[in-house]
Amino acid sequence: xSYNTFGRLFRFxxxxxxxxxAIGCTLDGVPPRIELxxxxxxxxxxxxxxxxxxxxxxxxxxxTVKILSGVFEGQTTGTPIQLMIENVDQRSKDYxxxxxxxxxxxADYTYDAKYGIRDYRGGGRSSARETASRVxxxxxxxxxxxxxxxxxxSMVQMGEHMIDWTRFSWDEVKQNPFFCPDPIAADEWASxxxxxxxxxxxxxxxxxxxxxxVPAGWGAPVYGKLDADLATALMSINAAKGVEIxxxxxxxxxxxxxxxxxxxxxxxxxxFLSNNAGGILGGISTGQPVVARFAVKPTSSILTPRQSVTxxxxxxxxxxxxxxxxCVGIRAVPIAEAMMAVVLADHMMMHRAQxx
Numbered sequence: 001x002s003y004n005t006f007g008r009l010f011r012f013x014x015x016x017x018x019x020x021x022a023i024g025c026t027l028d029g030v031p032p033r034i035e036l037x038x039x040x041x042x043x044x045x046x047x048x049x050x051x052x053x054x055x056x057x058x059x060x061x062x063x064t065v066k067i068l069s070g071v072f073e074g075q076t077t078g079t080p081i082q083l084m085i086e087n088v089d090q091r092s093k094d095y096x097x098x099x100x101x102x103x104x105x106x107a108d109y110t111y112d113a114k115y116g117i118r119d120y121r122g123g124g125r126s127s128a129r130e131t132a133s134r135v136x137x138x139x140x141x142x143x144x145x146x147x148x149x150x151x152x153x154s155m156v157q158m159g160e161h162m163i164d165w166t167r168f169s170w171d172e173v174k175q176n177p178f179f180c181p182d183p184i185a186a187d188e189w190a191s192x193x194x195x196x197x198x199x200x201x202x203x204x205x206x207x208x209x210x211x212x213x214v215p216a217g218w219g220a221p222v223y224g225k226l227d228a229d230l231a232t233a234l235m236s237i238n239a240a241k242g243v244e245i246x247x248x249x250x251x252x253x254x255x256x257x258x259x260x261x262x263x264x265x266x267x268x269x270x271x272f273l274s275n276n277a278g279g280i281l282g283g284i285s286t287g288q289p290v291v292a293r294f295a296v297k298p299t300s301s302i303l304t305p306r307q308s309v310t311x312x313x314x315x316x317x318x319x320x321x322x323x324x325x326x327c328v329g330i331r332a333v334p335i336a337e338a339m340m341a342v343v344l345a346d347h348m349m350m351h352r353a354q355x356x
Contacts, residue, residue: 006233007342009349010144012137016087017119018127024084025133027140029349030070032078034143041065041083041139047334048135062088063132083136087129100310101318105300112311128238128328131335138338141345149213149344153336154181155329156293157206158189179333197326200303205329208293209234209336211344214279216269216287217355218347225283226290226347233339234294239328242295246278261288290344294336296329 005013009029016023045063063085070081099120102108107126111118118124142151154173156163163182173179176186196203219226231243251259254276261277263270272288279290301320308318325331 006236007346009353010141010342010346012134012342014130014133014137016130016133017121017124018087018129019119019121019124020087022084022086023129023133024082025137027070027081027083027137030076030078030081030140031144031349032076034076035074036067036071036076036081036140036143037074038065038067040143041067041136044135044139044142044334044338045085045132048132048331065136081140083133085132085136098318098320100312101316102308102311103300103318103320104306104308105297126238128325128331131238131331131338134237134342135334135338138335138341141338141341144345145341145348149211151209151211151337151340151344153179153207153209153333153340155179155205155333156181156208158327158329159192159203159205161185161189161192162206178330193326202299202302202324202326202328204298205296205327205332206293207296207329207332207336208291209340211279211290211340214285214287214290214344216285218344218351219280219282219284220350220354221283224350225280226285226343227278227280227283227292229347230280230290230292230340230343233343234292234336237294237296237332237335237339239296239299239332240294241297243292244294245280245292247276248278248293251276261286285347290340292336292340296332299325299328 004015005011007029011029012025012027014023014025042065045065049063066084068082068084070077070079102112106123108118108120111126152170152173155178158178163180163185167182167184169181172181172183172186176183178186178189180186180189193203227245231245234240234243247254247259259276261275262273264273265271269287272286275288275291277286278292279286279288301324303319305317305319308316310316
């Protein structure tokens with residue numbers, strides 16, 4: 001299996017499976033003399049960690065990270081950084097009943113069709129467990145970017161229920177289990193998700209991620225576009241089925257007058273009067289906040305029997321037992337921040353390499 005590496009100059013490769021002994025990542029291209037400790041990474045892993053509320057999988061993983069290489073006396077050395085996170089709460093027996101059956105909505109069939117073999121224990125490499133490694137990489141990317149760039153994400157829609165944007169507050173995001181910026185919506189979501197969880201079903205979500213402090217000029221025309229790389233990064237997250245930048249799909253309903261982000265003179269360059277472009281024009285950052293959203297489908301592992309086939313081509317019904325997220329979008333929030341961070345770190349380094 002190839003394509004486990006992301007990035008050009010700031011590069012990371014993730015490894016490991018959901019029910020293997022450990023997962024982790026190797027980072028290459030991290031500049032030297034950046035202060036880095038395990039606690040710098042652990043902070044972000046704790047946000048993604050499962051089992052923190054009744055609304056996420058009850059798999060109990062401490063997600064304790066270990067730095068195996070690339071750091072000496074608290075600083076990066078410029079050599080590859082190896083990170084490892086042990087798996088300690090696997091229950092492979094929960095998946096015995098689907099060893100020969102394909103779960104609808106999962107990658108079981110496609111992995112089998114491509115490789116002729118699949119790890120049915122929690123999906124193996126296709127499991128969202130892999131994203132812990134991305135969050136670890138994202139923590140290091142933030143260190144590379146520095147404190148001048150602030151990256152934050154929130155869940156702005158659960159199923160058909162959107163937040164009220166007039167009540168949006170970043171201060172609310174860490175005050176509820178949904179990373180929701182609207183306290184009233186968070187209460188409503190809790191009631192709705194309780195019903196879905198008890199029914200053994202699942203629901204989708206929309207995540208918005210915003211990066212502030214990104215200077216103008218990052219990204220490259222045609223095939224190195226910042227928004228194209230960001231879309232690739234977000235689309236690579238498990239269960240992501242759609243990505244939009246700025247106004248996104250809604251821009252199709254705007255007129256040219258409405259869509260154009262008008263500019264006026266400012267002390268430090270142009271001042272934009274709106275941000276329909278999501279902070280990126282021609283694939284290059286404008287200096288405005290970089291804004292992206294992505295849709296996460298409902299978790300495919302549900303108790304309700306669904307029609308499927310076995311690996312021998314026989315008709316069957318599949319009901320997935322085990323511990324699963326009724327809304328996987330919740331834990332996608334810190335993953336979105338991580339993927340934004342790694343893309344920006346990569347483009348920062350590419351910009352410096354070309355433009356000084």
